Amino acid sequence: MTAPKNDSLPPERELKVGIGALVETRTFDVPDGDAPPWDATTKFAVVGADVDRQDGIAKASGRAKYAYDITFPGLLQAVILRSKIARGKVATIDLEPARGMPGVAAVIGLKDAGKKVRFVGDEIAAVCAPTIDQCRDALERIVVTYEQEPHTVDFLQSSDAPVVDDSGELVDPWSEDGDLDKALAAATVAHTGTYRTEVQTHGSMETHGAVAKWSGDDLDLWMSTQATFGVRGEIAQAMRAADVKCTGVTIHAEFVGGGFGSKFTAGAEGRAVALLARAANAPVKLMLDRYEDHTCAGNRPAALMQFRAGLDQDGVITAWDQRTFGGCGHNGQGGGVAIPDHFLRKAARRKDRMHKDLATDADPGRPMRAPGHPQGFFGAELFLDELAAAAGLDPLVLRQKNDPQAIRQQQYTLGAERFGYAKARADAAANNAQKGVRILRGVGVASARWGNLGNDGRGRDGSGGHSALCRIHQDGSVEARSGAQDIGTGLKTVLAILTAEELGIRAEQVRATAGHTSDPSGPAAGGSTTTPSLAPAIRHAAFLCRQQLASKVADHLGVAATEVVFADGKIGTAAKSLTFADACKLIGPNPLEARGERFPNYKGDPFERGVCGLQFAEVEVDSWTGLVRVVRMLAIQDCGIVLAKKPAESQVLGAMIQGIGFALHEQRIMDRQSGRMLNGDFLRYKVPGAVDIPPMDVIMQSVANGHTNCSAAGLGEAPSCAAAASIANAVFHAASVPLRHLPITPDKVLKALSQRKAK
Amino acid sequence: MKEFTYVLPRSLPEAEAAAKKPGATLKAAGIDLVDRMKERQFQPTEVVNLLLLQPDLGGITADADGSMRIGALATLAQIAASKDFAAEGYAALREAAGEAATPQVRNRATAAGNVLQQARCWYLRSSELHCLHGKDGPSCLAQVGDNRYHSVLGYHDCVRVHPSNLAPALLALDCEYTTQLAGKQQRRRVADLFPLEPKAQLEEHTLLPGEIVIAFHVKAQPKSARSAYRESREKLSFDWATTAAAARVVMDGGVIQEASLVLAAVAPVPLPRPDAAKLLIGQKPSDELFHRVALRAFADARPLSHNAYKVQVGQAIVREVLHATTR
Numbered sequence A: 001m002t003a004p005k006n007d008s009l010p011p012e013r014e015l016k017v018g019i020g021a022l023v024e025t026r027t028f029d030v031p032d033g034d035a036p037p038w039d040a041t042t043k044f045a046v047v048g049a050d051v052d053r054q055d056g057i058a059k060a061s062g063r064a065k066y067a068y069d070i071t072f073p074g075l076l077q078a079v080i081l082r083s084k085i086a087r088g089k090v091a092t093i094d095l096e097p098a099r100g101m102p103g104v105a106a107v108i109g110l111k112d113a114g115k116k117v118r119f120v121g122d123e124i125a126a127v128c129a130p131t132i133d134q135c136r137d138a139l140e141r142i143v144v145t146y147e148q149e150p151h152t153v154d155f156l157q158s159s160d161a162p163v164v165d166d167s168g169e170l171v172d173p174w175s176e177d178g179d180l181d182k183a184l185a186a187a188t189v190a191h192t193g194t195y196r197t198e199v200q201t202h203g204s205m206e207t208h209g210a211v212a213k214w215s216g217d218d219l220d221l222w223m224s225t226q227a228t229f230g231v232r233g234e235i236a237q238a239m240r241a242a243d244v245k246c247t248g249v250t251i252h253a254e255f256v257g258g259g260f261g262s263k264f265t266a267g268a269e270g271r272a273v274a275l276l277a278r279a280a281n282a283p284v285k286l287m288l289d290r291y292e293d294h295t296c297a298g299n300r301p302a303a304l305m306q307f308r309a310g311l312d313q314d315g316v317i318t319a320w321d322q323r324t325f326g327g328c329g330h331n332g333q334g335g336g337v338a339i340p341d342h343f344l345r346k347a348a349r350r351k352d353r354m355h356k357d358l359a360t361d362a363d364p365g366r367p368m369r370a371p372g373h374p375q376g377f378f379g380a381e382l383f384l385d386e387l388a389a390a391a392g393l394d395p396l397v398l399r400q401k402n403d404p405q406a407i408r409q410q411q412y413t414l415g416a417e418r419f420g421y422a423k424a425r426a427d428a429a430a431n432n433a434q435k436g437v438r439i440l441r442g443v444g445v446a447s448a449r450w451g452n453l454g455n456d457g458r459g460r461d462g463s464g465g466h467s468a469l470c471r472i473h474q475d476g477s478v479e480a481r482s483g484a485q486d487i488g489t490g491l492k493t494v495l496a497i498l499t500a501e502e503l504g505i506r507a508e509q510v511r512a513t514a515g516h517t518s519d520p521s522g523p524a525a526g527g528s529t530t531t532p533s534l535a536p537a538i539r540h541a542a543f544l545c546r547q548q549l550a551s552k553v554a555d556h557l558g559v560a561a562t563e564v565v566f567a568d569g570k571i572g573t574a575a576k577s578l579t580f581a582d583a584c585k586l587i588g589p590n591p592l593e594a595r596g597e598r599f600p601n602y603k604g605d606p607f608e609r610g611v612c613g614l615q616f617a618e619v620e621v622d623s624w625t626g627l628v629r630v631v632r633m634l635a636i637q638d639c640g641i642v643l644a645k646k647p648a649e650s651q652v653l654g655a656m657i658q659g660i661g662f663a664l665h666e667q668r669i670m671d672r673q674s675g676r677m678l679n680g681d682f683l684r685y686k687v688p689g690a691v692d693i694p695p696m697d698v699i700m701q702s703v704a705n706g707h708t709n710c711s712a713a714g715l716g717e718a719p720s721c722a723a724a725a726s727i728a729n730a731v732f733h734a735a736s737v738p739l740r741h742l743p744i745t746p747d748k749v750l751k752a753l754s755q756r757k758a759k
Numbered sequence B: 001m002k003e004f005t006y007v008l009p010r011s012l013p014e015a016e017a018a019a020k021k022p023g024a025t026l027k028a029a030g031i032d033l034v035d036r037m038k039e040r041q042f043q044p045t046e047v048v049n050l051l052l053l054q055p056d057l058g059g060i061t062a063d064a065d066g067s068m069r070i071g072a073l074a075t076l077a078q079i080a081a082s083k084d085f086a087a088e089g090y091a092a093l094r095e096a097a098g099e100a101a102t103p104q105v106r107n108r109a110t111a112a113g114n115v116l117q118q119a120r121c122w123y124l125r126s127s128e129l130h131c132l133h134g135k136d137g138p139s140c141l142a143q144v145g146d147n148r149y150h151s152v153l154g155y156h157d158c159v160r161v162h163p164s165n166l167a168p169a170l171l172a173l174d175c176e177y178t179t180q181l182a183g184k185q186q187r188r189r190v191a192d193l194f195p196l197e198p199k200a201q202l203e204e205h206t207l208l209p210g211e212i213v214i215a216f217h218v219k220a221q222p223k224s225a226r227s228a229y230r231e232s233r234e235k236l237s238f239d240w241a242t243t244a245a246a247a248r249v250v251m252d253g254g255v256i257q258e259a260s261l262v263l264a265a266v267a268p269v270p271l272p273r274p275d276a277a278k279l280l281i282g283q284k285p286s287d288e289l290f291h292r293v294a295l296r297a298f299a300d301a302r303p304l305s306h307n308a309y310k311v312q313v314g315q316a317i318v319r320e321v322l323h324a325t326t327r
């Protein structure tokens, strides 16, 4: 990257935005003082290159210390006592017997007599002692009696559940809607279907929890969280509410073993560990076990969706209607369903939204990777394939006809070619037409979309704002720091790459640190906001440090600061330069330091307000055993300018793997009678293992969107939209009957195949 | 887990003495046992670790009569890789051991521990739920609850399934086992290790308290014998079978002379199906024949509310295992 000739740039700037043949010039309002924005013409040295994950070796070798690994001399363990009933009230509770048990240092109540119990696992009390077994022994002594009430853990059994027939179809008549009804009646091809998904739990590698340690009235928490600054406020508030004097809370989350949306809150476990540590006057660790994590720390709610739609003779979707239900926890919230409505630009649609969240006596849902999308995209994309089949159209062609998105249009062409789509479809069809064939084959495709270009983090009054820190030391070492968390998505690698690019050095020369709230603030890791929100500030911090270093080098070499270029580990002009290390010797004992600013998103029309993607899947269906195997997958995905290629690809791969789980295996299985989850482990709650994961290919597309100084867009969510949908479509192609209820387990496949035979 | 006394015997008599005590339990690799203890589902007061008894209980060796002896402590990985079992007649053992669990588990899990591990029923294995099986509950919770992975055959009131991969293979090869109790060794057919209904309702095996399995014995297999083990499961690794079958066939001149067929993961105990196997005798192998055998093997199936699919899948696995033994 070459240095700008001029630091004070005019606010109006022309940038080349887009990708490949789609690149065009647009004008943006660039704030004063920002680093000169990159665009589609920028040549990079580090950005977009195959840079290894910053903390990869630390993680693979076990040197990375997660909250789970933090320990101190005298550390106590803690365990929460949880409700055994699904609904009712605590009638009486006696904590006293626990206090006298061996080792017990503190006991706290989390639910008093008279308080409601809302699900199996609802927290009642907590204890701490030197070992987990001592905690358990103590919990067994706590006497709780309940006033039990009838419960239901199946959302289709809840009092306001819709009527579903034996085949799984919603049967209530649709309410009238003039224009829509007319469009449906006029359609050349019309179709309807009901789709369903089950509750998926987040299943992060690291369970929820924290280690708490007080120093006087100051509290340090090593927490497995995806919102360091959010939980800091939450804990401070909880201490006030509990009348515990607390002069400051610092959160540490340098390594987090995943969150997927379940770790925005400190939860009862976070509050309890802080209170226990205070009461016991000792450091305390409280990490949930796997069963608790499955049953008390959130999930992706179930969904029930019905669609009806019509096509005209050209294959254009002219009418679309939907009604959806969320299968939620006791709060009856969070079950919203999102569909790929980019295909519906020409469709008549109902004015009002027909969605209802249904409550059950179970753990409430929490956001999970693209909330509402994997459910809705599965239902709607499979419905589209059925619609295409009814019209005698190839499903890819139906999408091409109805998708106004320029980026995705080129993805259809590129993807079909890379995947060998047409040939694979034809080969599968020929295979399936053989008489008595045991292994059926199928190929499917589905789209992805997410809209997030990040935010500046300022409050309404303009206060606050995300930031990042860059420091260059005399010894040549460079630090890039953010107080936001890296939940495994790659923030640290983004910190290193952007800093290295700006300073003309290698990413390995930058020490990136994330997750301590003593560093500049950033957003919660949710909704694909972290990178687009922080990357511009990270780059800006490095840019400011570079300017400081440039002026020192300019003085030393006797050249103009504006002529100084940072590239290939050298600083200076073509004629005279210093190595980066020698230049740093000019710094003196106090490091150069700058806090980058996250300017607001540029005024102007970004090339694309979100990101687009497409995924292909090929499957084999064993018609004897009903087993579905994914044979290969391909994803094409953009995410603005691809900053950190390897972590970006691994985000997409992870979404595809999670999609295999959602499509074929994962479901929370509840016992109706007791209200307990039956498969709250990783033996019966099945996530794909190494052998279940087929060869997977990812094509990352870099799109300059002209939105910030580095054109970053978020990536966490988008690829999760398409994965399960593409697999379900491939299964439909193989089985020639749609499997409309995820996960597609052998029992459902065999039933569907026998119905096909019967037809 | 709760506090317990840990005993590390150096000899079989020492182990026997320790195992006799009330509340004592035997531990091999502990993969199953320690899990149950950690979950407080099982709380022995004394754990007798057999792992130091390798000289008496370990290894795979040949006996004078040509039969093979699988020590109780031989690991699944050793069985899967054993050169002694390279011949087709032993393939069921290799395949059953080699397909179980994951490489890490197979490197530790022992033959006896695998056969004697507790059923995986999610009601039975919950420390919070009280069912008929062993935990003073009045009834089987799976019968009225979610039974998608439970029995379709041969059950009385408890509908758990037998989880061991190795057991059906040992039965298909009509193996024997030796135990030691009160200083006495006894050798019996593996079929005797599993109780019949209705006893099986409460007991998973017929060992007496303190009785130690020493070894399994595999008869020398003629050159013309072939055996196989096949299973269905939802994932390709780290998953238990939803149905499984082991078979052994001896052919002469393209005609089946001897046959045995054992189902697993579909009933509370591994289930030999002699009537179905008999249909094979004197016949030439064909898919049509195997289909009939499969139907016969499940003829008396009584699927529960959530597991009718297991009948069809189990039939497919029978067809597959028979193809594998006659290919």
Ligand SMILES: Cc1cc2nc3c(=O)[nH]c(=O)nc-3n(C[C@H](O)[C@H](O)[C@H](O)COP(=O)(O)OP(=O)(O)OC[C@H]3O[C@@H](n4cnc5c(N)ncnc54)[C@H](O)[C@@H]3O)c2cc1C
Pocket: A683, B025, B026, B027, B028, B029, B030, B031, B032, B033, B034, B050, B072, B073, B099, B100, B101, B102, B105, B108, B109, B110, B111, B112, B113, B114, B115, B116, B117, B118, B163, B164, B165, B166, B207, B211, B212, B213, B214, B238, B239, B240, B241
């Ligand atoms: C992820 C995972 C997947 C798995 N998948 C499968 C699978 O697909 N198929 C399969 O078959 N298994 C599977 N297993 C189970 C595993 O194979 C068993 O847990 C293991 O074989 C038990 O052996 P062990 O030596 O650890 O027995 P232990 O846990 O030590 O003992 C098990 C039982 O046997 C008794 N016992 C052990 N040795 C003797 C002896 N010599 N005499 C008398 N009693 C004895 C013990 O008292 C105890 O009751 C899986 C396990 C895991 C963790």
